[in-house]
Amino acid sequence: MSAFIQSGFSDGVLSIYLNRTEKYNAFIREMALAFQEELNRADADASVRAVYISGRGKAFCSGQDLAEAIDPNGPELTRIVSEHYNPIIIKMRQCMKPIVVAVNGVAAGAGANIALAGDVVVAARSATFIQAFSKIGLIPDSGGTYTLPRLIGFGKASALMMLGDKVTADEAERMGMIYKVFDDVEFATASYNIAKTLAQMPTKGLALTKKALNKSASNDLITQLKLEDELQTQAGNTHDYKEGVTAFLEKRTPKFIGK
Structure with a gap:
């Protein structure tokens, strides 16, 4: 495990902290690969019911460490995108556990777009979001051109990406x-507490919800309705569905196990 990533487990929640505080949690290769390992662990470990991602220190993540990006002995930009950031986004979206991203400070560049890949994204009031790529002649990566327009609309996303405006948490x-x-x-x-709450919920159903949402961006309505039918059938065959209905009828608190 890299010192640049800290993790802990309790309450069914795997907590992952970006921990390169002297560089505002800017990513280097070691840190990116260690983060991927923790996401793999979250997906594979049945005891993990939810994931909580945040940053140590003053920042959530300031994006890529540019010193590494221009280092002639370091990974080329294409490797940074294809081996660091693309796998992180894919793993976050394909992880069948709910992911809470808690943005504690500045989230810039890749850091902003990694944050937006979470299932539930919250922020401290002092946090800010910046699509900083245009300031150095790059395009938004880490899924930003896919995610941000779907969240806030094409026009707003285009302006934020081209102008690189700082967005406060309240504005976000x-x-x-x-x-x-x-x-x-x-x-x-x-x-x-949001992650803790999700970990106590019927997480198999949440995973199927995530699967449906992932497909909704590219499916037409008829295809999406068919997918909902298929996934609802799967949800209806889970232990947690039966427990939820029984608990409702018996007027008691359900005990979900994520199966």
């Missing part, structure tokens, strides 16, 4: 970029 919430903002003093506890 208003435009639908993120789910919710918490005051800084309550942020850590409130954001973690």
Whole structure:
């Protein structure tokens, strides 16, 4: 495990922290690969019911460490995108556990777009989001050109990507970029409690919901309706569905196990 990624497990939640604080959690290869390993662990470990991702220090993630990107002995830009960031986004979206991303500070460049790949994205009130790529002549990567227009609309996304404006957490919430903002003093506890709540829910059903949402961006209505039919049948055959219905009829709190 790299020192640049910290993780812990409790309450059914795998917590993953970006931890390169002296560089505002900017990614280098070692850090990106270690992050991928934790996402693999989250997906493979049945005891993990939800994932919580945040940053240590003042930043969530300032994106790519540019010193590595221009280092003649370091990975070329194409490798950074194809081996670091693309696998991170794919693993986050294909992980069949709900992922809460808690943006504790600045989220810039790849850091912003990694944050937006979460299932539930929240931010501290002091946090900011910046599509910083245009400032150095690059295009948004890490799924940004896919995710951001679908969250806030084509026109707004285009402007933010080209101008590189800083977006406050409150602005991000208003435009639908993120789910919710918490005051800084309550942020850590409130954001973690979302992951803890999800871990206690019927997570098999949440996984099927995530699968349906992943397909919804490319499916037409008829295809999506057929997919909903198929996934609803799967959900109806789960232990948690039967437990949820029984608990409702018996007027008691359900005990979900994620199966």
